[in-house]
Amino acid sequence: MLRLLSKYNIKGVFAVIPHNFLELGAYQIKLLKKYDTYVTLHGIHYINCSKTEGTKTKFPDDCDIDAQCKKLREYQKNFQEVFGDKLLPVFVPPYNSISEKLEQELLKDTFLLVSKDNRQNHHKDNMAFEYNIDIDFMHWEPFHLKSEEEILTEIMNRISDGQKLIGFNSHFKCMNSKWMKILDKLLFTLSKFDNVKFVMPLPLTKQK
Secondary structure (H helix, E strand, C coil): CCCHHCCCCCCEEEEEEECCCHHHHHHHHHHHHHHCCEEECCCCCCCCCCCCCCCCCCCCCCCCCHHHHHHHHHHEEEHHHHHHEEEEEEEECCHHHCCCHHHHHHHHCCCEEEEECCCCCCCHHHHHCCCCEEEEEEEEEEEEEECHHEEEHHHHHHHHHHCCCEEECHHHHHHHHHHCCCCCCCCHHHHCCCCCCHHHHHHHHCCC
């Protein structure tokens, strides 16, 4: 994925599960730095803590806000020491779900944005959701990679609705040879249009 993004001069953002990453991820850290890639925190660890059947979240409404904030602030500080300005002040919650109280607390002093799922907000102001996911390349229930036709249809629908900035989301579970060929084909096609640009809409620094 890193090589493919580099091929088209695209600055991707890799959401990293922080638990044990700095201790066990030396090779991954080396690669992310080699390709000058942006990084965000992706939760703490990927565990479903929801008590409601049929829903998934790491941060339910009854989670310990103070404890979670303390942990995430520590991770953000430690990751900052490793990745410098390539660590974005953006939090990516697992399952695209987070307690509203926790989200607001994190936005007070540690993060500028919380990136979630924007796939149901077709007709809303595009710039208000510039840091969210618009098109996910995966079907999650049941789990499988979307077809080329499905992906292109979603892109065209967004464009038809007047959306000018579209956020793509991939996942490590779909990064096989088939997916790389599809993505390479998609990026190659998009790169041929003069009115298509690959941009970095996320804020790079925490505002004071």
